[in-house]
Amino acid sequence: MQPTSAAFKQRSRQAIANPVLQKALQNIRPGFQQKRAKAVAQLPEFEALRDEARDLKNHVLAHLDVYLQRFEAKVQESGGQVHWARTAGEACDAVLGICQAAGATLVTKGKSMVAEEIGLNSRLEAAGLTVVETDLGEYIIQLRHEMPSHIIAPALHLTKTEIAAAFMQAHVDLPADRPLDEPRALTDEARLMLRQKFLGAQVGITGANLLIAETGSTVIVTNEGNGDLTQNLPGIHIVVTSIDKVVPTLEDASTILRLLARSATGQEFSAYTTVSTGPKRRGDMDGPDEFHVVLVDNGRSSILGGPTQDVLRCIRCGACMNHCPVYAAVGGHAYGWVVPGPIGAALDPGMIGLEEARHLPHASSFCGRCEEVCPMRIPLPKIMRYWREQTFTRKLDPASARYGIGAWAWLARRPRLYHWTTGLAARTLGLLGGRRRRFKWLPMAGGWTAHRDLPAPEGRTFLAQWRAEEKRRARAGAP
Amino acid sequence: MVDTPPQHSPEAPRRVALFVTCVVDFFRPTVGFAAVRLLERAGCKVEVPPTQVCCGQPAYNSGDRAAAIAVAKDVVAAFDGYDHVVVPSGSCGAMIRVHYPKLLGDDPDWGPRAHRVASRTHELVSFLTDVCGVDSVADLGTAGTVTYHDGCSGLREMGIKQQPRKLLASIPGLELKDMLDAEVCCGFGGTFCVKYPDISGEMVRKKAETIAQTGAAMVLAGDVSCLLNIAGKLSREGHKVEARHVAEVLAGMTDVPPIGAAKGE
Numbered sequence: 001m002q003p004t005s006a007a008f009k010q011r012s013r014q015a016i017a018n019p020v021l022q023k024a025l026q027n028i029r030p031g032f033q034q035k036r037a038k039a040v041a042q043l044p045e046f047e048a049l050r051d052e053a054r055d056l057k058n059h060v061l062a063h064l065d066v067y068l069q070r071f072e073a074k075v076q077e078s079g080g081q082v083h084w085a086r087t088a089g090e091a092c093d094a095v096l097g098i099c100q101a102a103g104a105t106l107v108t109k110g111k112s113m114v115a116e117e118i119g120l121n122s123r124l125e126a127a128g129l130t131v132v133e134t135d136l137g138e139y140i141i142q143l144r145h146e147m148p149s150h151i152i153a154p155a156l157h158l159t160k161t162e163i164a165a166a167f168m169q170a171h172v173d174l175p176a177d178r179p180l181d182e183p184r185a186l187t188d189e190a191r192l193m194l195r196q197k198f199l200g201a202q203v204g205i206t207g208a209n210l211l212i213a214e215t216g217s218t219v220i221v222t223n224e225g226n227g228d229l230t231q232n233l234p235g236i237h238i239v240v241t242s243i244d245k246v247v248p249t250l251e252d253a254s255t256i257l258r259l260l261a262r263s264a265t266g267q268e269f270s271a272y273t274t275v276s277t278g279p280k281r282r283g284d285m286d287g288p289d290e291f292h293v294v295l296v297d298n299g300r301s302s303i304l305g306g307p308t309q310d311v312l313r314c315i316r317c318g319a320c321m322n323h324c325p326v327y328a329a330v331g332g333h334a335y336g337w338v339v340p341g342p343i344g345a346a347l348d349p350g351m352i353g354l355e356e357a358r359h360l361p362h363a364s365s366f367c368g369r370c371e372e373v374c375p376m377r378i379p380l381p382k383i384m385r386y387w388r389e390q391t392f393t394r395k396l397d398p399a400s401a402r403y404g405i406g407a408w409a410w411l412a413r414r415p416r417l418y419h420w421t422t423g424l425a426a427r428t429l430g431l432l433g434g435r436r437r438r439f440k441w442l443p444m445a446g447g448w449t450a451h452r453d454l455p456a457p458e459g460r461t462f463l464a465q466w467r468a469e470e471k472r473r474a475r476a477g478a479p
Numbered sequence: 480m481v482d483t484p485p486q487h488s489p490e491a492p493r494r495v496a497l498f499v500t501c502v503v504d505f506f507r508p509t510v511g512f513a514a515v516r517l518l519e520r521a522g523c524k525v526e527v528p529p530t531q532v533c534c535g536q537p538a539y540n541s542g543d544r545a546a547a548i549a550v551a552k553d554v555v556a557a558f559d560g561y562d563h564v565v566v567p568s569g570s571c572g573a574m575i576r577v578h579y580p581k582l583l584g585d586d587p588d589w590g591p592r593a594h595r596v597a598s599r600t601h602e603l604v605s606f607l608t609d610v611c612g613v614d615s616v617a618d619l620g621t622a623g624t625v626t627y628h629d630g631c632s633g634l635r636e637m638g639i640k641q642q643p644r645k646l647l648a649s650i651p652g653l654e655l656k657d658m659l660d661a662e663v664c665c666g667f668g669g670t671f672c673v674k675y676p677d678i679s680g681e682m683v684r685k686k687a688e689t690i691a692q693t694g695a696a697m698v699l700a701g702d703v704s705c706l707l708n709i710a711g712k713l714s715r716e717g718h719k720v721e722a723r724h725v726a727e728v729l730a731g732m733t734d735v736p737p738i739g740a741a742k743g744e
């Protein structure tokens with residue numbers, strides 16, 4: 001996928017001015033925040049589980065090679081194949097190769113952010129295959145030719161009105177006067193359309209939430225059951241996933257799953273949790289004839305062992321973006337890449353380059369709410385700060401900002417001059433503030449005053465007044 | 480490195496250095512005087528180190544680590560040697576207490592001093608309740624309904640939530656009404672509000688709306704920076720809600736005009 005993160009500022013401005021998006025974003029509070037809070041409150045050991053999951057994933061990252069090799073061996077043992085892909089291109093090649101070898105024309109696909117990251121759909125389509133997204137949100141954005149705006153709710157930026165319009169436009173064989181106002185009508189229609197695809201596809205592609213080294217299994221969680229139909233009905237199942245998803249045992253997987261659904265949607269467990277181990281065995285009722293796992297690196301191994309390694313603990317639950325006031329203001333598309341929100345701000349510079357992504361770690365008030373809810377205890381603000389420091393040392397930010405900070409620091413290190421300067425400025429602005437004690441506009445503060453008034457200083461600085469107070473106290477002999 | 484502040488005995492009052500913060504110094508000296516009054520009432524001997532400037536957050540949050548370190552050293556030098564350092568801001572307090580050890584901790588000369596100053600640094604209201612044991616303030620005539628905004632650093636890095644509410648609850652006739660999403664950022668964020676004014680503007684729009692919805696006559700917080708942002712948006716939107724630092728109410732200094740508005744406006 002081509003990132004457009006460099007345009008973050010313009011796109012965030014457009015997002016704030018977009019009433020449909022703003023209406024859709026209002027669903028985050030009841031839909032995600034309140035549900036998560038309730039689920040967390042009902043699990044006394046939630047905090048302990050977070051510690052456990054953090055330690056578990058740190059252990060895996062320290063021995064990633066071992067667990068990945070063990071995983072590969074177990075997949076092979078159960079009759080499947082592992083394809084290692086260093087880059088997005090290699091990953092797409094691997095998937096396309098499997099599809100072409102099978103003579104596939106129709107591919108169904110469950111939601112996979114790794115597939116979005118590597119631009120899989122456009123690659124398959126360019127080779128003449130038809131790809132149908134089967135997750136409802138992904139299906140909707142596929143019809144609208146958009147990218148996901150949220151990692152677990154890809155169509156979060158839309159309201160049901162836009163979805164109905166997209167269905168009307170796409171499903172031309174259905175009566176034009178059918179009612180589509182209710183969510184139920186929309187899901188029924190999507191189900192009707194997708195059912196034929198599930199049955200006709202030769203290849204089914206899913207992602208994976210977890211990989212289990214001890215058994216060579218892949219795990220997906222969904223709420224729609226589309227993943228199971230995608231992977232069980234076609235003859236070939238391809239799992240497109242990344243190297244950071246592996247855990248040692250099934251027991252470890254359950255530790256993470258207990259956190260995942262609660263953090264994501266406030267469910268105790270997702271509606272469907274599917275563990276896949278190899279292709280269909282003799283005597284199995286169903287399952288694919290071929291089972292492939294494409295293990296994508298695409299920059300992750302260069303993050304491993306570095307100062308931002310903690311991002312690799314991420315389980316893509318979405319809690320950080322669901323609680324981020326910046327995400328709530330601009331939505332996911334403004335971030336310009338597949339992973340938005342706080343985790344995007346921490347991860348994307350390492351994946352797509354700091355030149356492209358430099359705005360993302362800066363566009364945060366460091367409020368810390370993301371870290372507060374992250375089930376994997378990823379220190380997101382700390383990692384954003386690291387990227388800010390990299391931006392500064394690599395001189396990627398505007399010269400004006402750099403000089404501004406330089407001048408400020410120079411002055412701040414000269415207390416006498418600083419106090420003289422601020423004393424003068426405070427008195428001047430204090431006078432100019434007039435009776436109403438605020439400014440509607442002030443030169444050099446246009447960004448501030450475009451949205452709010454600037455309160456006027458009271459007049460003399462505290463330190464100036466305190467000097468007088470101390471003298472007064474000395475004269476009075478007070479303490 | 481753990482440093483235990485000197486034991487307090489009734490005969491020897493706590494020697495407290497007030498770090499007034501650059502924002503209070505420049506915009507809202509009243510908060511500095513409110514802090515002095517509250518600390519003296521709690522039996523502290525207050526000193527104001529005269530070379531103090533700023534905690535260094537503008538540089539630290541802009542990625543200029545070298546400048547942040549330089550400023551942090553100046554603060555450590557000015558504030559080392561007191562029993563406690565008290566700051567009327569959760570944000571600047573957290574900068575010293577939480578972040579200075581990260582900036583200076585590895586420095587063989589400055590590390591121990593930075594740890595010492597950091598471990599003795601407190602936000603004002605939590606210092607009054609948690610260290611001095613203050614559990615009520617005198618009835619100083621502020622009545623009516625107020626609402627409280629939890630500044631992010633104070634809340635998440637310094638654990639400040641109940642302390643101001645507890646002291647406010649001790650004022651007869653004062654009713655505290657919580658706003659929706661009191662723990663959500665107001666959008667100030669230091670250099671953030673200058674670099675991304677539209678996003679910051681949208682965040683404070685929501686904050687002002689939830690404040691107005693409470694019907695409270697006054698919004699309080701522990702950080703003047705948040706309050707400049709909030710007060711500016713409230714007045715821009717035409718809401719008649721006074722914005723004040725919580726210390727002003729606790730110290731009974733509400734005769735001063737509120738932030739960004741004329742008295743009685």
Ligand code: SF4
Nearest residue numbers: 314315317318320374
């Ligand atoms: S960073 Fe944490 S909160 Fe955000 S998606 Fe990843 S695991 Fe979830």
